[in-house]
Amino acid sequence: MTIKINSESEFHSATAANWELDKIVQELRNARNDWRSLRGRTREPGLRELPSRDLLQQIIRDLCGALFPMRLGPQELREESEDYYVGHTLDAALNQLLQQVQLELFYVARQQGNNGHDLALKAQANSIVRTFAAALPNLRRILDVDIQAAYQGDPAARSVDEVLLCYPGVLAIIHHRLAHTLYQLDVPLLARIVAELAHSLTGIDIHPGAEIGSGFFIDHGTGVVIGETAVIGERVRIYQAVTLGAKTFPTDEKGHLQKGLPRHPIVEDDVVIYAGATVLGRITIGKGSIIGGNVWLTRSVQAGSSITQASSRNLVPQEANL
Amino acid sequence: MTIKINSESEFHSATAANWELDKIVQELRNARNDWRSLRGRTREPGLRELPSRDLLQQIIRDLCGALFPMRLGPQELREESEDYYVGHTLDAALNQLLQQVQLELFYVARQQGNNGHDLALKAQANSIVRTFAAALPNLRRILDVDIQAAYQGDPAARSVDEVLLCYPGVLAIIHHRLAHTLYQLDVPLLARIVAELAHSLTGIDIHPGAEIGSGFFIDHGTGVVIGETAVIGERVRIYQAVTLGAKTFPTDEKGHLQKGLPRHPIVEDDVVIYAGATVLGRITIGKGSIIGGNVWLTRSVQAGSSITQASSRNLVPQEANL
Amino acid sequence: MTIKINSESEFHSATAANWELDKIVQELRNARNDWRSLRGRTREPGLRELPSRDLLQQIIRDLCGALFPMRLGPQELREESEDYYVGHTLDAALNQLLQQVQLELFYVARQQGNNGHDLALKAQANSIVRTFAAALPNLRRILDVDIQAAYQGDPAARSVDEVLLCYPGVLAIIHHRLAHTLYQLDVPLLARIVAELAHSLTGIDIHPGAEIGSGFFIDHGTGVVIGETAVIGERVRIYQAVTLGAKTFPTDEKGHLQKGLPRHPIVEDDVVIYAGATVLGRITIGKGSIIGGNVWLTRSVQAGSSITQASSRNLVPQEANL
Amino acid sequence: MTIKINSESEFHSATAANWELDKIVQELRNARNDWRSLRGRTREPGLRELPSRDLLQQIIRDLCGALFPMRLGPQELREESEDYYVGHTLDAALNQLLQQVQLELFYVARQQGNNGHDLALKAQANSIVRTFAAALPNLRRILDVDIQAAYQGDPAARSVDEVLLCYPGVLAIIHHRLAHTLYQLDVPLLARIVAELAHSLTGIDIHPGAEIGSGFFIDHGTGVVIGETAVIGERVRIYQAVTLGAKTFPTDEKGHLQKGLPRHPIVEDDVVIYAGATVLGRITIGKGSIIGGNVWLTRSVQAGSSITQASSRNLVPQEANL
């Protein structure tokens, strides 16, 4: 057997990699510079600009352990050392969170042309993390109610512990309550990253701005979307692929999108929404209503209603030409 | 340039983090204690109570390598050392699994007020893992049929190897067959965790109790939900966002949910169900039927049926007021 | 207290694990051998056959850092060292990619009975990676347009940086543009793995063969499916659970699936498709059309159309008996 | 250019590795079996027999952090969380240590033909670790004295903190005091492993049996050897390459080595021994003596002596024919 290589250059191209790195690095720099000058970012901060998804994932993981030490903490944890674990882990998570909060505050300041004096921002970051930390015990109590609701709502659930450990809906609501706390403390970028971590893990997409009462349960969950200004009462239960969305995006007279206006549904206490239902716009679903699977709903229903596909179509003639 | 800090305390709040850890740790302890006394968990086991999702993920990863060594095993594996790799990896996975099975058995025993004598439980755990291990070779053979079915069912597939490596439906069925084996061996919590690992990776949510024949293929898969008592025959093919769910939750005379009753569909051999179809209740889809996209189906159809949106509406007048 | 163990063997079964490894390893080998002989793989290559999902995940992560260093790169990156980071990270990613490309080329060659002479394949792999690398700067420029589109399309977005960091739709399009480049360079298996990485992270399933113009934005995204031969114009916007799929699989006269034929929709410039819409077959959605939520569409619509559920049903009577 | 490979087998030997693993694994098994049967180890315990050097290294590292949290603990530790860190780290270290103590106790029991009933051994292991843990606070106080002595004894030292962080002599005495505590608690194998960890890091070889008073300082240290039955008083200072060894090994009437007899020097309070001195046998160096560099000493010297090379030779004529 004889292997033929016809020329030395062919041999070298086969065995020695050469990527013309200098050229590519230069062109990538050009692309960055063009983008920056286009956006008026002529003076870069010199440091990476943005919080880190990976670090927030670690922070959330630590907070889950601190909130539920004997169930989501490390395998070898013993009850004697529970508080030490909680204190140590919490401290690590809060210190890391402080860095991320600072990054967001600095970033926002830079966007507003505010450079250099960052001591006040550091003080603000400290205050945010302190408030966040103080909120954790109550958040744990609310989550206990959520978990209890999940247990009671699913005939396949064997124990509250299984629910905590396995259910994507529970994972999503833990993330949401942490994200919503960050959102209320004016670090919406961190809040959004936490929400997207849950989205990636569970397929459940809850905007951190949504206000959700206790005893909330999502079953299965993949494809659920809940918008920024949605308001959800106590003991609400929803299933996979439910959308609580906006019907239209309000624009001002110049046609610019108007951000922050209420545009998602209000869902009152004890409502159940079955899989695949689509609920759009600033409508109200009255207390105790049941919304059937795959229903398409764009107007309010009063308390105690039971809406199915057929009936929903009668309700919403005006959507025929959306 | 002069930076102004108005007071020493302002300076310290800016530079020294202080989270009042003692207070938060104490309040978290109070929350845990309240929850425990509410649930009558006055005597804690002293050790972490529950299996670990992270460890099960590692176990499944190792089992995948042991089942398909030259394709899902380590990059540097050579055929000469295949059996050594399989034996060593299997041993590591089974030893880890033994720990997790013990945790579930101990947990269940504690739930039933059964403390202290754990030697019998350890023997039971050993027996479970031994049975699980013995089932693996046959499971590999069934998976080969599933993979072949996936290859034949998708015009975009170039080889059985691509299918094994890339297709989320294949990843889901590997997880399901492992989870279902654990479910049959009476460790439903571990089974559920394995199912949720697949759900998180693929968006496909198959309850580990579901019985699924060989040659099963899910294409795309995101949003598929298959319930606990579903029974699926040979060579069935389903697409994304298909639900095989329960129509109602049976309750006993006191209104308590009755767990474990058959409440999900029976899908016979060679059925195809297209994307977005919703099939609810203990109905039977006869052999060889085709269920069209987005169909909503709550009553049985005979063998060889072809159901589309239009025809399905005619079939189910009684669902109008769900 | 006295613990009773009734026999020595009971004691040993409780404390010493024994999995009968030799038997299981042998049976797994039998299963592999049966499978191999069934498929005519009598002469194995001696080395692991296939590219690695884990390594491709790392490669993509590195490429994201090299493309957006100050935003997706390491937390501690400073502007002074930006180019060093880009060059070093790119080099690592490309060298790793070279290994993976070689694996795919070798694999394909083996499938075709072509063993032994791999120098030409190595040269081909080098050429592929060189071309891929050279395409990166332009790809960055296109992604900047996508990100700008995402920012403008979502009223909840606060900055282009939030969009880059958080939005699953942006993550999906970054993966897709890398995967599509690999697809065009004739390494479809690598391309598919990259696509499935995005699918797992985001619930968005875009076949790497799909051709997508710039300024493309997917909001929320879970459940989106875009098929292999889909063609999408400039500035198209789609929402969660939209399917751009095939209606039927063309078969040849012998009933074999015909691979590679155009079978997915053409979506022209400036089209918007709302959540849950299903668009099937080689149809064309004309420039600037709006397709409403949950619409089921299987025939072409002309430019500027606005299709809703009601109107769509009128459009497609022929699909009644799919 | 043409590459010539003369035969296919030559080509394969160049590109495909083959180690004849089966043969080597079998021969290694034979070697193990021969060794086991030679030593009468016909019934193996089924599990790895011995404690782990790597795990003990981690345990010692954690104990160092718990003893000196703000100086040897993690970089990001803050004073507020000091106790949480100490409690959590201590717990991790002690739980790990418990496993290692059990391994040594089981191992010794097996050596004595004692199989099966290990509950009493587990209780003993618990008791050992509890006693060890209770000794730590006093051990920290003694180490503070050692560190102070090191600081005062070296003109190059700038602070007690530098001494703790840098000096190999301090590292060695920390290890020794932990190892000696284990030695006294009858787990001599663990003790020895800890001593050898220090030996590897510092070149200082102190047998864990040696009794050493407080305020002990070794400068530079490489090559220091201190034997099992050495007794060292308060405030002793020694330099590199000093040996406190045995002169002869006592044997019984049958010529077997007699283990455990006092055979190493007694060094009284405030003695200084300069570099390279060799002190052999159960002799006593009186309080406050100074032993010069490279001195060879095999008989006792009274308190306050100052021994140099010349004078030492006069002292020890009987060693001429050792």
Added chain:
Amino acid sequence: MTIKINSESEFHSATAANWELDKIVQELRNARNDWRSLRGRTREPGLRELPSRDLLQQIIRDLCGALFPMRLGPQELREESEDYYVGHTLDAALNQLLQQVQLELFYVARQQGNNGHDLALKAQANSIVRTFAAALPNLRRILDVDIQAAYQGDPAARSVDEVLLCYPGVLAIIHHRLAHTLYQLDVPLLARIVAELAHSLTGIDIHPGAEIGSGFFIDHGTGVVIGETAVIGERVRIYQAVTLGAKTFPTDEKGHLQKGLPRHPIVEDDVVIYAGATVLGRITIGKGSIIGGNVWLTRSVQAGSSITQASSRNLVPQEANL
């Protein structure tokens, strides 16, 4: 077989670990507080006080890679990306070093009662690291001369590359030249930690203050000690267990050790000192002298001398009563 446990508490002590953590943590806190109040450290800084050995180890490892990229850098480095690797790695190392330098400067400031205003210290730290960085290219050139000297000095050496990769003497001099640069830049604690890293790896103990000319070579090296004020010329070669030490520690009139005075030997160009020689005090070994193995030398020798054990004894009668 029946296992007997005589009491419930015995059973629990066997199976449930309990370390009385609260008590030990409290006692350790007491020990720390006593130590702190004894040393007047009533106001702790709130953060870990000291640089980290582990981080410096990583920094040195990175600097070695940046200095000798194709020989000590990563295995997969290619020449095309050499500069990118060097720049990126250097940047990482320098940024890390900056943190460590700040820690030392803050620490020293606190020791001197200087709290609060750390901006000037941060500027000083920046300046130190900048100077350190600028010194690296020249340091590489000097190390090339050292390596060449090692190659020429050892008959067993096969290439300069083997020398760089294997010789502990080379590892030690690389560390020393980095440590000495830090020492000159007034961060002696960092310098000392780097020196001790080398000591631990090689058994060679060179104080970072020692001044050493180029072409320096230590063979074997274990047990070598070189003191703080030693001055060594060009092309000096020394062997294992050589000491260049102080004879006495000068004290002031109050008996306090006087730090920083010249007290170690001056070794002129081209001197060779064989294994085990002990050279003490501020003496001068003249250019080109040879000091034999195990020689004990405490007075100066003129250029070109050749000293052996016998002759050295004649030289030093006055040391008889050290």
Added chain:
Amino acid sequence: MTIKINSESEFHSATAANWELDKIVQELRNARNDWRSLRGRTREPGLRELPSRDLLQQIIRDLCGALFPMRLGPQELREESEDYYVGHTLDAALNQLLQQVQLELFYVARQQGNNGHDLALKAQANSIVRTFAAALPNLRRILDVDIQAAYQGDPAARSVDEVLLCYPGVLAIIHHRLAHTLYQLDVPLLARIVAELAHSLTGIDIHPGAEIGSGFFIDHGTGVVIGETAVIGERVRIYQAVTLGAKTFPTDEKGHLQKGLPRHPIVEDDVVIYAGATVLGRITIGKGSIIGGNVWLTRSVQAGSSITQASSRNLVPQEANL
């Protein structure tokens, strides 16, 4: 409190690091280029030139596990899976070793101006690793004898297992026997790296060329040096700080060092050499001799001799003027 920063540049120098990376990277490149052109290395290989110490450390660690699985293998190993562990670990180690052997062979070829045709070198590397692998079972048997000798030689040893786990002398001889095998297979650079790994861990410096009979034991060991051409018989025992060195380096008529000539001692069977003895030159220590502590010996002694400091001085008058 007001913090004063006098100028903006002072503020920036305090908060923004800038290392002038471009300049330093360029100067380092100049230094490398100068060095390369000085050494005639005008055409670099394009890839890292040399084997890796870190990878060899991992290889040795794996080989130790494969040789002594139940004692140096992983903690969780069970006897049932011993062979699988051994085979899998051995395979990993040998594959890694193959890469390292190739690197050394390529390196040597390049040094000799031999570029391009590396297939023959790959075949040679394979052959070397195969031979190395085949030698392992016998090597295990010899090490069993060494360990038995260590156990019998130390009165403080409690078991052969303690000896294997703790004794640096045993660690050194394991490394040496592996290194010597590599040395005999003509990969002296790898052999040397393995020897230096042992040197770093134990302070024992054995050149891989030294020939050492079975039943060899080094006690304590720090400072032991054994040269390249030393020949040591069966059952020899030596203590810390013993040197078996060369007296002079033979040079040829041009004054160049002559490499490879026998220049170190021959030590016959059953010799004991106590701590600190220095034995130099190609002399022979006759069978069964005892060499006392600190003896300096440069001429042969006959079998059965007992040499002490005093007697050794009489033996060697000619060394007075070394």
